[in-house]
């Protein structure tokens with residue numbers, strides 16, 4: 539067969555689907571979930587209300603939200619035999635590695651209740667996934683520091699429960715700081731969906747084969763982990779640690795511009811935003827508020843981050859290429875301020891993005907245009923040739 543194909547490496551000019559969920563205008567720096575500006579949602583809403591909106595298309599009424607929150611709360615526990623899976627991981631396994639494996643294994647626990655053609659089954663999958671992600675992420679962290687896992691506390695809201703599972707230890711009291719919980723809730727809202735980013739496209743690609751949806755989400759977690767995508771928030775903090783001191787900022791900016799040097803400014807640039815990432819603008823404001831609340835606005839690490847941002851924004855290389863700080867530049871700084879360990883940063887992104895992954899997976903199952911995704915390639919290998927026996931090579 540000799541069709542006419544378009545060569546579009548990295549899909550910079552290809553729309554792989556139609557979707558009702560998220561709108562981005564990269565030139566203007568606009569981001570809407572189901573038509574609502576993300577800044578209005580960050581200001582007024584809660585993560586679970588936004589999750590409802592992203593999944594169902596409309597903001598919930600009070601009874602709808604109560605029912606949804608109740609159902610999410612009911613699904614937060616992990617099956618005890620699933621909890622044992624963590625014991626098989628080495629103590630220094632990265633939380634994202636554990637999450638990829640554990641979420642994939644959910645497909646072995648819920649295969650008999652997952653008929654992808656059934657609306658009710660799809661809904662339970664989405665709710666179960668959103669409910670269990672914080673429990674899985676916190677358990678991965680507890681395993682990595684050798685502490686006992688904490689059970690979910692269903693009297694707490696979604697974000698406070700996650701912070702409790704992360705930081706509380708048995709026999710000690712731990713009070714969740716409401717300002718920390720609010721900051722985290724806003725970060726979760728801002729990360730909930732972002733149309734056809736690499737991990738969501740991966741979930742859709744896997745989902746197009748009709749695979750088990752938990753397995754499809756596991757593929758999304760794997761894609762998110764990379765430093766060019768969700769792993770950038772972790773990479774930002776590692777980069778700041780490497781730069782070490784404000785006096786070194788100019789030297790590292792030169793390295794970022796040098797095409798022979800692999801160093802890039804983590805948390806800068808975006809495939810779609812050629813203007814400020816609107817999420818970064820909101821997080822930036824929160825960042826200052828959180829640092830002030832915690833009394834650490836003069837911490838050298840944050841001063842270094844602000845100086846790096848200031849100098850990069852004035853630099854011609856970054857201006858010409860329209861490279862602005864993205865969502866991951868500030869999220870890593872807030873996570874650090876909240877005491878969240880660096881290797882957990884990308885897991886935080888994964889918790890929030892589960893909403894988008896689940897919504898896109900559900901949406902595609904109802905799309906009459908859905909078929910197995912099957913890109914083509916341009917073959918650049920050897921022309922046809924004949925097999926040579928091994929003694930003649």
Ligand code: SDX
Pocket residue numbers: 729731732734735736765766767768770794795801802803804805806807808809810859861864865866
């Ligand atoms: C996320 O897509 C999404 O929606 C993702 C996301 C989401 O919500 O799901 O928004 C989340 O993943 C944010 C991005 C996090 N990644 C980083 O912060 C890593 C650092 N950024 C870069 O690696 C890069 O900017 C990307 C991966 C974000 C975008 O890559 P592109 O679109 O392929 O852009 P590019 O590499 O072609 O860059 C264009 C130019 C190049 O220079 P020239 O060859 O034209 O001279 O800008 C340069 C690049 O070398 N460049 C950078 C740079 N990013 C791009 N130079 C220095 N430092 C950087 N960070």
